[in-house]
Amino acid sequence: MEQLIQQVASGLANGAIYACVALALVMIFVSTSHINFAQGEMAMFSTYISWQMIQWGVGYWPAFFLAVGVSFVGGVLIERIVLRPLHTAPVLSIVVVFIGLLAICNSVAGTAWSYLIKEYPTPFPKDKFGLSGLIGAHQLGVVVVTLIVLTMLFVFFRYTPLGLAMRAAAQNPVSARLAGVRVDWMLALGWGLAAAVGAVAGMMVAHIVYLDPNMMGGILLYAFAGALLGGISSPGGAVLGGFMVGVLENLVAYLGNAIEKGFGVYIIGNGEKLTVALIIVITVLTLKPSGLFGRVVVKRV
Amino acid sequence: MAAFLEVSGLKAYYGQTQALYGVGFALEQGGITTLLGANGAGKTTTLRAICNMVRTEGTVSFNGQSIRGRPTESIVRLGVAHVPEGRGTFTTLTVEENLRIAAYTRGSMGGAEVKRDLAMVFEYFPRLKERMQQQAGTLSGGEQQMLAVSRALMLRPRLMLLDEPSFGLAPLVVQEIFRILRRINGESKVSMLLVEQNAALALDLADHAYVLETGRVVMAGPSAVVKNDENVRKSYLGY
Numbered sequence: 239m240e241q242l243i244q245q246v247a248s249g250l251a252n253g254a255i256y257a258c259v260a261l262a263l264v265m266i267f268v269s270t271s272h273i274n275f276a277q278g279e280m281a282m283f284s285t286y287i288s289w290q291m292i293q294w295g296v297g298y299w300p301a302f303f304l305a306v307g308v309s310f311v312g313g314v315l316i317e318r319i320v321l322r323p324l325h326t327a328p329v330l331s332i333v334v335v336f337i338g339l340l341a342i343c344n345s346v347a348g349t350a351w352s353y354l355i356k357e358y359p360t361p362f363p364k365d366k367f368g369l370s371g372l373i374g375a376h377q378l379g380v381v382v383v384t385l386i387v388l389t390m391l392f393v394f395f396r397y398t399p400l401g402l403a404m405r406a407a408a409q410n411p412v413s414a415r416l417a418g419v420r421v422d423w424m425l426a427l428g429w430g431l432a433a434a435v436g437a438v439a440g441m442m443v444a445h446i447v448y449l450d451p452n453m454m455g456g457i458l459l460y461a462f463a464g465a466l467l468g469g470i471s472s473p474g475g476a477v478l479g480g481f482m483v484g485v486l487e488n489l490v491a492y493l494g495n496a497i498e499k500g501f502g503v504y505i506i507g508n509g510e511k512l513t514v515a516l517i518i519v520i521t522v523l524t525l526k527p528s529g530l531f532g533r534v535v536v537k538r539v
Numbered sequence: 540m541a542a543f544l545e546v547s548g549l550k551a552y553y554g555q556t557q558a559l560y561g562v563g564f565a566l567e568q569g570g571i572t573t574l575l576g577a578n579g580a581g582k583t584t585t586l587r588a589i590c591n592m593v594r595t596e597g598t599v600s601f602n603g604q605s606i607r608g609r610p611t612e613s614i615v616r617l618g619v620a621h622v623p624e625g626r627g628t629f630t631t632l633t634v635e636e637n638l639r640i641a642a643y644t645r646g647s648m649g650g651a652e653v654k655r656d657l658a659m660v661f662e663y664f665p666r667l668k669e670r671m672q673q674q675a676g677t678l679s680g681g682e683q684q685m686l687a688v689s690r691a692l693m694l695r696p697r698l699m700l701l702d703e704p705s706f707g708l709a710p711l712v713v714q715e716i717f718r719i720l721r722r723i724n725g726e727s728k729v730s731m732l733l734v735e736q737n738a739a740l741a742l743d744l745a746d747h748a749y750v751l752e753t754g755r756v757v758m759a760g761p762s763a764v765v766k767n768d769e770n771v772r773k774s775y776l777g778y
Contacts, residue, residue: 399643406629406640413627415611416590416620417690418644533631 243372245488251377252446252460253484254384258439259454259461260468260476261388262432267470269408269428272332273462276339277436278454280316283343284309284437285444285453286351289358298361302441306434313433317426347451358444380442387438388477391431395473404428456512460487463515466522469532479529483518487511543568543730544589544698549597551581551588551754558584560754561597566698566747571724571731573741573762575775576751582734583624585751586700589732590614590621601698616644620696624703626687630676634667637675637686641693660689663719681712688716692723698730699723705737713737717744738775742766750775 259277266274274280288305292298316339324332362379395401407414407424414421439461440454447453460483468479494506506513528534542565551559559581566572574582588595590611599607606614615621629637638660642653661668664685670678675686684704691699704720705713721744724731735741742748748765750758758765765771772778 399639402632402636402640403643406632406636409629409631410627412592413623413629414640415592416615416623416627417641418612418615418694419640420610420612 240372242492245492246485247373248377249485249488250481251373251380251484252488253464253481254381255439255443255457256461256464256484257477257480258384258387258435259457260465260480261391261473262436262439263461263465264470264473264476265428265432265435268473269425272329272336274432275333275336276343277432278458278461279340279343280309280313280433281436281440282451282454283347284433285358285440285449286347288441289356289444289449290351292359298359302361305441306437309437310430310434314426314430317429322422344451353451356449358449360445376445383438383442387435391435459512460484460515463518466529467518469529471533472529472531475529475531478531483515486518487514490514542566543602544732545598545600546585546589547598549585549588549595549599551584552594558593558754559588562751562754562756564749564756564759566730566732568730569728570747571733571745572747572749573733573735573745574749574751575735575738575741575771577774579753580751581754582751583702586621586702586732586734589700590619615694618695618697619700620691620694620698621700622687622691622702622704624706626683628675628678628683628686630674632675633672634675634678634686635671637690638693641690656693656695660692663692663723664689681708681716684708684716688720692727696729698732701731701733703734703736705735705740713740720744738771
């Protein structure tokens with residue numbers, strides 16, 4: 239039983255990270271209908287920036303916030319410089335640009351910081367405390383930081399004028415222009431926020447998976463599974479989907495271990511976690527493409 | 540004196556296809572002008588061209604300054620509110636959010652001012668007040684049209700461009716909306732440029748009328764004169 243709770247708890251911690259990346263994907267998707275394949279690599283790059291600052295002697299939290307800020311600006315710049323000219327380009331061209339961005343982030347990070355795996359610090363205490371045994375301090379910290387970020391974003395989108403303008407621009411750009419909203423800037427801002435949220439996820443996960451240029455590859459897949467599961471057009475759904483995927487992958491591994499112990503046959507285990515994500519992707523796409531909370535898009539022909 | 544809105548030699552293109560061939564007209568401040576014409580005559584395109592939503596050539600000046608080629612949102616911020624064809628509702632936002640979005644971008648963030656504007660809008664369209672927290676996509680067609688007009692009003696416009704406010708609505712609802720448009724024009728001194736399929740209705744409301752045919756102005760004059768023109772009567776009024 240204790241082991242099960244442990245698994246769920248660590249699933250929630252992983253899920254928190256998937257939820258952040260999933261939310262970043264959805265934020266760009268709702269306003270552009272594109273999946274940013276480079277989201278993970280951008281987050282990895284941000285994590286390296288924070289790592290570099292920590293190496294230079296900056297404290298963890300200052301480095302954290304600086305990296306988030308740099309990522310935000312970077313996201314805005316990528317939208318304005320790289321994607322704005324492709325405003326009316328066909329989907330495939332944009333997909334190619336995303337893949338290009340992915341490759342650029344990956345190889346620049348590899349060149350600047352080498353492909354050697356690095357340790358990444360955690361800001362949370364190492365020693366055990368109240369809930370220890372069930373959930374590690376870093377894991378709990380990840381969940382708390384994620385929840386803070388998600389709450390801030392929720393408040394921003396729900397209650398501030400700028401958040402409202404961004405939602406309006408995503409929902410109906412033509413009408414938003416007619417209401418005086420600078421839609422182009424809203425898009426860029428969305429990119430900035432997505433990059434910032436991704437950066438938080440990267441810096442939180444680096445302590446667990448260690449820092450290297452390929453660290454976000456698997457995580458992007460889980461996040462994508464989470465976003466699809468919750469509904470790629472629904473920010474709240476994507477967050478929930480991220481958490482669900484995190485818990486689900488751990489439960490599947492737990493179940494596999496139990497089966498192995500009880501019956502002596504190995505069916506599924508830690509090695510197949512990524513398979514779980516892929517099965518989720520395929521299942522959702524075939525059975526319910528709009529996800530659990532997404533809107534079904536009806537096109538008039 | 541220069542006209543409030545002056546359009547001359549306006550050409551508009553959808554890709555390679557030319558839709559307007561040198562449209563010209565002028566609007567007096569405070570008045571209601573209507574553009575009449577058959578399907579495809581270029582009425583909607585003319586409104587879109589004024590707001591730079593299509594590729595244009597020619598001149599458009601508003602209140603003495605040239606606005607052609609400026610970004611749509613900048614033209615809107617100068618006080619030109621476009622109530623688009625199909626109403627342009629933000630379907631997933633609430634009615635209140637649909638209205639607030641316009642007030643925020645005008646720059647008046649103060650709660651009191653927005654509240655006053657909301658109260659003014661609800662005075663014109665009390666039904667929207669009842670539906671304030673409802674998702675705008677669930678409103679009826681008539682209510683969505685009211686919302687579109689209200690959203691435009693929240694911009695505190697000096698000129699409203701109305702694209703077929705009667706489209707797809709029951710006659711009673713149309714009458715109500717047109718009555719309120721007249722009131723708005725009288726009380727708020729908002730100039731209006733109205734595009735309508737329903738020529739009789741439009742000529743009743745407007746004081747000036749222009750008739751478009753295949754992207755050109757073929758007739759212009761005070762509504763009363765246009766109304767009695769034999770060709771207009773035969774083609775658009777049906778008697």
